[in-house]
Amino acid sequence: MAEKFEALEQQLELFIENTRQMGIIVSDFQPQGQNVLNQKIQTMVSEMNEIDKMRSQIDNVLVPMEVFDYIDQGRNPNLYTKDCLEKALAKNEHVKGKTDNLKRFKAMLLVELSKVFPNEMEMYRALKQGRGPT
Amino acid sequence: MADLIRRPEPMQSSPRSSPRDRGSRSPAYPRQDSSGTLKTTISLVPGKTPSVIHTGSFYLVKDIPDEAEITGSTNLLSYYNLEHSYNRFLNKKVKEELSAFLPHLPGNIDSPGIQDNSSLRSLIEKIPIMNKDMNQLSGSALSGFRLHPGALPEQYQTMNQMTQKKKKHKRKSKESEKGSALQLAQDISTADNPSAEPEARKNKRPKREDEPKDSKKKKKKEKKKKKKHSPDTAGTNGAEAAS
Numbered sequence: 147m148a149e150k151f152e153a154l155e156q157q158l159e160l161f162i163e164n165t166r167q168m169g170i171i172v173s174d175f176q177p178q179g180q181n182v183l184n185q186k187i188q189t190m191v192s193e194m195n196e197i198d199k200m201r202s203q204i205d206n207v208l209v210p211m212e213v214f215d216y217i218d219q220g221r222n223p224n225l226y227t228k229d230c231l232e233k234a235l236a237k238n239e240h241v242k243g244k245t246d247n248l249k250r251f252k253a254m255l256l257v258e259l260s261k262v263f264p265n266e267m268e269m270y271r272a273l274k275q276g277r278g279p280t
Numbered sequence: 281m282a283d284l285i286r287r288p289e290p291m292q293s294s295p296r297s298s299p300r301d302r303g304s305r306s307p308a309y310p311r312q313d314s315s316g317t318l319k320t321t322i323s324l325v326p327g328k329t330p331s332v333i334h335t336g337s338f339y340l341v342k343d344i345p346d347e348a349e350i351t352g353s354t355n356l357l358s359y360y361n362l363e364h365s366y367n368r369f370l371n372k373k374v375k376e377e378l379s380a381f382l383p384h385l386p387g388n389i390d391s392p393g394i395q396d397n398s399s400l401r402s403l404i405e406k407i408p409i410m411n412k413d414m415n416q417l418s419g420s421a422l423s424g425f426r427l428h429p430g431a432l433p434e435q436y437q438t439m440n441q442m443t444q445k446k447k448k449h450k451r452k453s454k455e456s457e458k459g460s461a462l463q464l465a466q467d468i469s470t471a472d473n474p475s476a477e478p479e480a481r482k483n484k485r486p487k488r489e490d491e492p493k494d495s496k497k498k499k500k501k502e503k504k505k506k507k508k509h510s511p512d513t514a515g516t517n518g519a520e521a522a523s
Binding site: 166175176177184187192211215217218224231232235237266270273 | 352353375376385386393400401415426430432
């Protein structure tokens with residue numbers, strides 16, 4: 147999997163470099179640069195073909211849509227990963243707090259009910275043990 | 281309350297037999313999933329009013345589900361071995377700009393994509409034409425790319441517009457890029473035409489030699505102008521006139 151990405155990355159880098167060189171030639175064009183420019187255009191077409199061939203290898207890669215929003219805003223996509231981790235951690239802590247509080251509430255309720263309804267609570271405990279883990 | 285009461289269904293017994301003879305634990309009363317249901321039976325003794333008999337001990341006692349492997353209270357970071365990633369992203373500073381993620385990309389990539397219509401969202405919403413062969417351009421098609429010599433207006437020189445961090449090297453890179461444009465064109469053309477190389481170099485040399493001389497002359501003129509108009513010289517001139 148990583149090899150496919152490396153190959154694609156290399157191909158994209160070649161394409162970008164070719165485009166950059168074309169930009170430099172065009173920004174201050176000289177007549178003797180026409181042939182070079184034509185060659186660069188043909189190279190661009192061949193490199194686009196190479197990139198298109200690699201499409202089938204990375205068809206199964208899923209990318210979250212929110213990452214595209216980050217990139218479109220000119221932000222680092224690593225920030226998306228960071229934000230996801232932070233949200234997951236915050237939600238994890240939130241739910242753990244709820245679970246712990248409910249467990250404490252259950253324990254306190256059992257204690258109080260045992261004080262008020264001792265016989266019924268004995269029957270309840272026996273029933274729970276008979277059925278399975280409490 | 282009335283909806284919750286479920287009458288026992290004697291599936292295999294004859295309509296003439298009464299539930300009293302069989303008892304509540306006979307096969308005539310199939311045991312179904314009791315979770316969430318009220319354990320009662322209704323006695324339909326002839327001659328007596330029908331009454332509800334509680335057979336179960338507690339109302340709405342459900343079966344406890346099996347404990348799940350992962351719950352919301354599990355430390356998911358350690359469960360999925362993400363502690364290293366967590367330290368990498370949250371303890372170290374992650375730079376805000378896209379250019380920090382892709383430092384070698386030319387041009388200004390930190391600007392929003394909507395400004396120059398290069399956003400990825402627009403690519404997804406309006407999918408371009410695909411599944412067509414990309415063939416090399418013919419000679420006639422390439423003739424459309426014949427350009428006039430000269431520099432582009434500054435507003436169109438996007439290749440020189442790097443991100444702010446690279447501004448210090450911008451001036452140096454501009455000069456080197458302008459020179460490299462000629463070099464690029466010449467290097468590749470000399471590979472095809474070796475005889476053209478010495479002429480181009482001869483043409484270049486005098487220009488390059490002239491440039492530093494011109495700049496020195498300009499600097500000297502500027503220094504002379506500054507000396508004439510400086511406050512010290514103005515003071516001395518005024519003193520001389522008074523005397």
